[in-house]
Amino acid sequence: MQLIDTHTHFYAQEFDLDRQQLIEKAIEIGVSKFFMPNIDSASMPNLWHLASQYPQCCFPMAGLHPCSVKENYEVELANVKHWLATKKMYALGEIGIDLYWDKTFLPEQKIAFNTQISLAKQYNLPIVIHSRNAFDETFEILNTHNDSNMRGIFHCFSGTIEQAEKIINLGGFKLGVGGVITFKNAGLDNVVAAIGMQHIVLETDAPYLAPAPHRGKRNDSTYLMLIAEKIAALKKITIEEVAAISTKNAEEIFLG
Secondary structure, eight states, X not given: OXXXXXXBOTTSGGGTTTHHHHHHHHHHTTEEEEEEOOOSTTTHHHHHHHHHHOTTTEEEOBOOOGGGOSTTHHHHHHHHHHHHHHSOOSXXXXXXXXXXXXXXXXXXXXXXXXXXXXXXXXXXXXXXXXXXXXXXXXXXXXXXXXXXXXXXXXXXXXXXXXXXXXXXXXXXXXXXXXXXXXXXXXXXXXXXXXXXXXXXXXXXXXXXXXOTTSTTSOOOGGGHHHHHHHHHHHHXXXXXXXXXXHHHHHHHHHOO
């Protein structure tokens, strides 16, 4: 059985003391690939170092996170362009719109999102979308770019069935399902139960959003199994089926 963690920050400082052990443990239980989204220029050195250490299982993305879009966003976008031109990347991520923490730089967030979608098309790469309290704004921009050359993942999807259907109808996107699926009263269980497995990929967002019973603690990719088990129970299929379908979905997005 093979699982793919489509969104993990294994390069983060939270793993500095036991990163190797956790990667090895995850591989032992069947998590064979880790796709790592970038945040900004400060995070890229650690991300690239880890990807270089584990080229067979750790796959880097280039991108400017919407929460890192500030006055210097043009400099940050220039860095993204440089990484794409000089390093092997597997996606533009994580990119998008975030209106949860701060709306000050919404115009700049929109420019950065548009720019990075265009870069993804230029390099024939998928996009990994961060959208928090901003589904309408995110979707409006996606619609302006949507064509057969655009594909990607809505990271940490926690929206409604109607929003899920809008994403599915774009044609080239999957929903990233993580630890929130195990949270009581989150409502994501009803959405996942209502949509086909062909639209779902698995993720942890480690070290964040650990699934129950570890909620509130550090998350890591070994917990991907708990997410797969929850989805299997919801959809009344085996965990092996969840693994096979979600892995195929992830490979379609990242590996073409």
